[in-house]
Amino acid sequence: MDVRRRRFWGWGYEDDGPTREQQERLGATLTKRFGIEGLAIVSPPSVDELDLPAPRVKPPDALQAICSVDPTDRAGHTYGKSFRDIVRALRRDFRTPPDIVAFPRDEVDVVALLDWCAVERIAAIPYGGGSSVVGGVEAAVGDGYTGAVSIDLGRLGAVLDVDRAARAARIQGGVYGPALEDQLRPHGLTLRHYPQSFELSTLGGWIATRSGGHYATLYTHVDEFVESLRVVTPRGVVETRRLPGSGAGPSPDRWFIGSEGTLGIITEAWMRLQDRPTFRAAATARFTHFDDGVAAARALAQSGLYPANCRLLDATEAMLTGADDGAAHVLLIAFESADHPLDAWITRAVECARDHGGVVDDDAVTTRSDEQGERAGAAGAWRSAFVRAPYTRDALVGLGLVNETFETATTWGAFGELHASVVAATTDAMRSVGAWPGIVTCRFTHVYPDGPAPYFTVMAPGRAGAQLEQWAAIKEAASDALLAHGATITHHHAVGRDHRRWYDRQRPELFADALRAAKHSLDPHGILNPGVLVDPA
């Protein structure tokens, strides 16, 4: 278990993140560079300040040992880590905490917890690392339930078996990213799935939400790494067969991947792993015109070269993350391999970028065979900013800013209009709610042969006390634009509660019926994560 204490109100560890002094300097920089005035720091809450409602349910004796009503546990499991969550936490608004936080030690405990919840009609909220940015772990389940239990899988953190020949491992669902990689390292293996939340999110959470990792192509979602699953449903355990591939009916794994805790709790998975990469090659291309960068990214996505990184950053995004000076749009290209030198790969990729107007300095092309290759240059700067971003975001929210992200995927031909429309809608919304001067930046997190996954970041000054309404208006404008252009409401942030309005319009109605029927079959009392993804029948 962690010895470092997690923040109950926001991202990360209490001993990490910007100090108050650094936060003040951040405010001064925003004032100077963007003309944002009147920034004042809101102090983080302490648990003593909170007035949590009393627990409405009491666990049976047999479950007492794994159930907590400690206010820090309950407050810490009240929200995920979205902008909305941080704002509410900074306002000391913890009106819907879970009644109980349960820490099962093993699968038997998970089964017992679901049995109890089914009998007492208590909502069971699976909780991995709590990094949801879509309201995926909230306990605001309404009066249809006698209470809500947050089931924290953090104690199921072990790698149980390693199959070196197949490069696969059987892993418990509650393992955090760093602990997973620590346990795989002695075997020379790695999952190499690095969502931004890597440090504080879990394997089960990644699978339940179809998490996106750092691979820009091929293995974009964790889905591809899942060899088999073990899932506890209210009706019992489902275990799928370890198969490299199969054509025996619809894939059972694919029914559970992305089910966001509404069908069951993922207690174990056999995951496909990789050898630790020893060869790396990288290049940075700069573009005067964003469209040219898009065309280069498309060429790379369709080349069959399968770069591990193919991240297009617009000029503002590049500047804010330190990857460039803001004068150009930047395409970060990288390959990695445990098997072969990558000279032919990077050479052709640089040709692609140059063919589409990209400027690639020769000294911005590197090939290495050491572990440090990925830390260098523009890509290294970007990567460092990437993993620190959640801490910085909380500091900005603490300064009163509206600062949030949203992401999607669409086809290449549709991207141009989508981008223009989303930027226009978001900008109009920021102006109309007085969140101005604001910026909206775009990058590609992943690219596919048929289209990119664009990721947008919004940053604007908030009006004290009105930030939630301001963000709601901006989010609505952006989401409506996404839906209107045929894009998805989420490429890898999941649906949760916050995306339901748009997801319900996106998914075919008859499919929703089938999904509800399947849920009713596995969760007949409708106790699993109500409000998320799909309502019980």
Place this chain on the structure above:
Amino acid sequence: MDVRRRRFWGWGYEDDGPTREQQERLGATLTKRFGIEGLAIVSPPSVDELDLPAPRVKPPDALQAICSVDPTDRAGHTYGKSFRDIVRALRRDFRTPPDIVAFPRDEVDVVALLDWCAVERIAAIPYGGGSSVVGGVEAAVGDGYTGAVSIDLGRLGAVLDVDRAARAARIQGGVYGPALEDQLRPHGLTLRHYPQSFELSTLGGWIATRSGGHYATLYTHVDEFVESLRVVTPRGVVETRRLPGSGAGPSPDRWFIGSEGTLGIITEAWMRLQDRPTFRAAATARFTHFDDGVAAARALAQSGLYPANCRLLDATEAMLTGADDGAAHVLLIAFESADHPLDAWITRAVECARDHGGVVDDDAVTTRSDEQGERAGAAGAWRSAFVRAPYTRDALVGLGLVNETFETATTWGAFGELHASVVAATTDAMRSVGAWPGIVTCRFTHVYPDGPAPYFTVMAPGRAGAQLEQWAAIKEAASDALLAHGATITHHHAVGRDHRRWYDRQRPELFADALRAAKHSLDPHGILNPGVLVDPA
């Protein structure tokens, strides 16, 4: 529509396949080489010889124009193309033909047909190219239905839209392989999905059965090429969104892919396409020990090189298909690209093969940038035998042989024992049922980082009139061995009716419940393809 006439009793066109004289020579060769005696040719049936039961149902007037009771149509839609099917056809056993064969002209016709079937409780059997080898298109639905209609999608054969930027096309489900490629060629695009049945199978059939194509890695099943689907269910049309990737809940496409006509009829799909390859590289490695070939295939599968071909043939398989002389096990390696020369790829792949004891003659390594590259050498010989195999198989069955295939997938570590066990069980069964001297060969059709997809071929002399029982015993022994070793009952032949006994043991029981619930939601009267995959609730 075809002007060439299809055989109603077996594979292919009436004007193609071995002549009677060639069939006689084939028999003589078998006698000489394998000591198989007593081979006598069974003449193919004519429709006049058949005594088809009268149709039990009559289509309403509005559907008369697209419904046929012609004996050739009914006989031609009675079976798929498995060994069992050919044997029964040669025995003139057509006791369970569909009552009606319907040829919808468009989606409206499909909707009307399902409406009629639901009202009259008629089983609706979706029929693509009829190439099922697992009983997937049979009309033997039992007394719970008033009749059975085979719904032949062959008139839905058009490419409707092409999106060049996304390299995707909207395609009707009934298009046959060659017609699909013909329509894509003017756009410089190709699906490049070549199952053995390519000539006489359809896109909708491939998607419904999770068909395996010629790509040995990455795009092993047609699943990966599906961007979105349009499916007619008895409750209405489901259309999914065109998305390169999404994390919005479980993928609706993945619920329908592999559903084998039990959830709906696939009328359209947006498919991910590719540029036509212009660069090719190939090599042939020969191995004294099969295990070394397996190790080389594993190294390639885990290398990140992603070969288009990585087919390991055991020595007998290599001899029978003309790829080699039977003295060695053969690994066929190939790469293809529309973007870049493949020298670095093939060079490293050959190193991998040699590292594991493979002998690769320098002149067996080729790199080309023309369309003929794939036709050359051992790979070319193998490919040619591959596409002709169904014709040859029917000729062998007509000589009285027991000749069939089965396939699976398993993890690398489990393969050795699985292979030994399957060969032993199959051999024992052949001996015990008097199908002897018989052979069982093995090849890898596809390879994954975590394991291979082995494909077995059985050839043995049959006892006149007893071939079905002989094969049933062999199949049972082989399938039980697959299941006992944790492998899948099918990697890409689908479940159909023939694999149900083993599929029902393989898939988790609670998943089957969820699948039945989803089916009941979409097909409340249980009219769609009863007997296949999963029973109505």
